[in-house]
Amino acid sequence: MRTDMQGLFSDPALERHFTGHSGGITQLRFSPDGSQIATSSTDSSVILWNLKQAARCIRFASHTGAVNGVAWSPKGNLIASAGHDRTVKIWEPKVRGVSGEFVAHSKPVRSVDFDPTGHQLLTASDDKSAKLWRVARRQFIASFAQQCNWVRSAKFSPNGKLVATVSDDKSLRIYDVGSGECVRTFTEERAAPRQVAWHPWGNMVAVALGCNRIKIFDVSASQLLQLYVVHSAPVNDVAFHPGGHFLLSGSDDHTIRILDLLEGRPIYTLTGHTDAINAVAFTKDGAQFATAGNDRQLLVWQSNLHTYDASQFETKAALASSGCDTSTASSSKQSNVSDAKSNDLSIRIDPRQSLAYQTLDEDFQVVDVSLESASETCSCEAQLEEMSEMLKLLDERVRRLEGIYTL
Template identity: 65%
Template sequence: MLNEELFTEPCLERHFSGHCSSITQVRFSPCGQRLSTSSLDLSVILWDLKQAARCIRFSAHSGAVYSVCWSPKSNLVASASKDRTVKIWEPKIRGVSGEFLAHSKAVRSVDFDPSGTMLITASDDKTLKLWKVAQRKFLTSFTGHNNWVRAAKFSPNGQLIASCGDDKSLRIFDVTSGECVRTFTEERGMGRQIAWHPDGNLVAVALSCNRVKIFDIAEGELIQLYQVHSAPVNDLAFHPNGNFLLTGGDDDTIRLLDLLEGRPIYTLTGHTDKVCAVAFSPDGQHFASAGEDRQLLVWKSNLHTFDANSFRSKQASFQKENSVSSLAAAPHNSVVDTDSKNCDDTILIDPRHSVAYKMRDENFQVLDSQYTTAKQQSVSSFTKSLQQQHETLVNAAICTCASTQTSNEDYLQLELNALQTQLAEIVITLRKLEQRIICIENVVLENI
């Protein structure tokens, strides 16, 4: 008989919305009290899990934001964007930000090393770059990929970097030597995201061919393979104890895998579109998911209560056993190939009728940050002045339109539209000029 006190399913705890477009990544802060999300809407939002009213939006990128990460001390946030820059933020309303032009093309990924002193970035220019955080100084490049690099992450000890991309390869680089020490080639799918096992010996990769693969770095072998999604897998995360893996895919679902038994155990719905990002909290008590439906869901994992025997008992009552049960034991050195069509006996969890799902938007608001940089103040003040002039001219034109005769309205509307277009172009030009000035100043500072 199942002991309910020892076995509790994951459940939805919080439901947030605040982005205007797809969420590309979600990360818990190392302290576990905050969440960060990046989005195609050009912004990063920091969500306070303790005080839901204190959520902060950073909106300084001029392109889609693909990646966001926390420093180990939770005192900095880094974001990577299509605008080719990496920005480093103080996670508060009135904070200081820094930035650097990181690559010649879109930056897809950014990650702090365990010491918080270095950053690794990955880009559509096919390279990885290592940076010194405090000085925002370029250190070295890692090459070998021959197509877009989608993700790059430090190992738990900071000595290795794993990367994957559209060239269908997973590469392991030595931070000190800069050499590629392992290469795993995938024939069927491109790498979407990677995750290091907590012990630092295994790397999991999410693939566009609907698969998840786990490799042993020391032995250079594939040890587990899962095909639990019916569409490309976008993100994945190991539980801190290393026994579970969380995945999110284009089939709008989240899957939770038991790695010790080599089988999927839960299918979680709740998102109405592709799941692009998943993450575990540092203590493993919670996990988060987000995606193209612009929603951020925070779940209580309850995995500390998980018991394989209890799960099988509950699974039997949920649905009859099928062929997946043959995967009950997965030796460390074997390949587990789990077909998505055989995942029907996982326990399905749908929170869309729960109180937590329906209570979104009621207990928080998103506040825009007022960040500053010493380099940007003079140019930004001029840009702000121009924008104020823009608003004044537009308002004046609107007033003029309102006071003219009907016969002149069409003509004035055309003039107003032309004026708005010209002023918008000037603002864009000044923003580009601002970026160039910052780049020139960075070069000058490096040469001093």
């Protein structure tokens, strides 16, 4: 049987297994270079996990309540965290770093997101608004406030020109950053959306819904493209693979699903978590993804999606259903999950018998860093970076003018 399986694509495989938070993990983000993961938690802290050197991780604890979201700046030199204490913290991700903070909203802050330049920050809050800020001075720029209830999440589009918000008023709204106007509105009748993700091409968004569904919308055409009913409980987070052909989702049903968007079907069901999964994310190159949730576990996986071949899926699913081990990672148990209602033939990956799961990464030191606010230092560094970018733009314009004058 092993001979018959030669040449089949590789399945996702668990690579690392971390625990360290004392409360549920609310969000996770990979650093731009993929070497670190930042996780936020209900235990009022953010932990920075170093995937290259497991000997030391950093716990940043200066929020006075649950931390609802976290984000890396594009260059990886800053991290922002959103707190139930109404504040946003901006800090350097190192032991001897500096930090700054500001009260961003009148109610808990649910999410933070940097724009592609790293100069602007987007926040979403229970005060029914999303706000745009200048990072260097923590200066308010604009508000997106057409929502009638809590704003669960707000995200910049890949080019930074649009903002997507999802709210407990059961809406998905698209705003134009330049004008501040709401240019698209999508409403959901069944349940409120919990999270939103932009497709890497910038023309589509995926929404995780409280009614167990996932929807993908075409923003420019204002239409629903795909609907997936692959979870048996509310969906909490979604993430597109950087290549744009796969979607990762996490749910209250304790499972992670991987969807093949070109074929329009689920291809993997991943287990291993023992409670609701709140956060999922891919690395920038898509080689890895991570999942985390209320069970306080952080699981880091090899995606192996670069090997996926849709033409082989049914063959591999059939082998999985017959009890054969089709994975190159032989330590992962697999079985086929077939649901009569949804005709779900996805391959099930259960890493709990794998060496990576049983070898829990506990041989690391978590360094507690209680950074005193050094807002002037942080602000000056951010201002210098912004001034440097402006000088580069001015230099480019001068060169263009010189070229025109020469002609």
